[in-house]
Amino acid sequence: MTTTLQSEPGEAPLIADDLALDMLNTEAGIGDSQRDSWHDADAVLAWLGRCGIDAGTDAKSVSADFLCDATALRAIARDLITLRKQGERGDPAPLNRYLEALASTPVLEWKETQPQLARRGAGASPERALGILAESVAALLAEGEFSLVRQCEHPECVLWFYDRTKSHRRRWCSMALCGNRHKAAEFRKRTKLAA
Secondary structure, eight states, rough: OOOOOOOOTOOOOOOOSSSHHHTTTEEEEEHHHHHHHSSSSOOOOOOOHHHHHOOOGGGGSOOOOOOHHHHHHHHHHHHHHHHTTTOOOOOOOOHHHGGGGOOEEEEEEEEEEEEEEEEOOOOOOOOOOHHHHHHHOOOOOOOOOOTSEEEOOSOOOOEEOOOOOOOOOSSSOIIIIIIHHHHHHHHHHHHHHHH
């Protein structure tokens, strides 16, 4: 997934370098400044679209439970990722409920001269879209290097990211967001001490 800071006001930035962690970042902030960019079904569908996930529908035709299901998945993911980061065991059963939407069947495809066995699932749907998110969480939990799963070091930021840098020394959710704020604060501190 491509990292991008381009987002409209109120949209969560896609900066985590991991779909599961970007999902956690749709709810951010501390205390009174906490915000949830998934404020309605349309916002969830828009976020899924930004991530390249086709829910196959629009907000008018999704079930009333879609927003509740999406935010419940995010809470399950946050709990499991936090437990995994702490080296503790979590219960996968709630996540597996979402993974069931990804049921697929084997199909034989014949491309050019070579047949290939592939898997085909049901068409795009809100349930399948949440299943894709659940799969990203399961993949992170099972295959991720959790020493590289981090939260931003800025004291006022709670955003998560996967450190895919070559040196594995990434400290900020984004240099443009928190890294520059930290540098500016350090500069002000040094200037005040020198005066």
